[in-house]
Amino acid sequence: MGDSNTQRERDMTATETTRPETEIERIERWRRMELERAGYSTESAAEIATRLDVDLHQAVQLLERGCPADIAARILL
Numbered sequence: 001m002g003d004s005n006t007q008r009e010r011d012m013t014a015t016e017t018t019r020p021e022t023e024i025e026r027i028e029r030w031r032r033m034e035l036e037r038a039g040y041s042t043e044s045a046a047e048i049a050t051r052l053d054v055d056l057h058q059a060v061q062l063l064e065r066g067c068p069a070d071i072a073a074r075i076l077l
Contacts, residue, residue: 040069051076
């Protein structure tokens with residue numbers, strides 16, 4: 001019986017074995033995508049996105065006003 005459970009576990013898809021995304025994870029993913037769209041690097045966007053004390057609109061406005069993304073990230077973080 002233990003063998004059939006092990007086989008069933010191996011046959012499960014990744015979707016079936018992953019946990020649901022939490023609300024905060026959805027928010028952080030959305031923020032990261034918006035920051036990347038604005039021009040931040042993937043790494044900077046990911047770091048800024050997790051900092052909920054950083055205002056997303058201010059982060060985007062820095063780039064819109066001509067601030068280079070690497071400097072904007074240093075200002076925000």
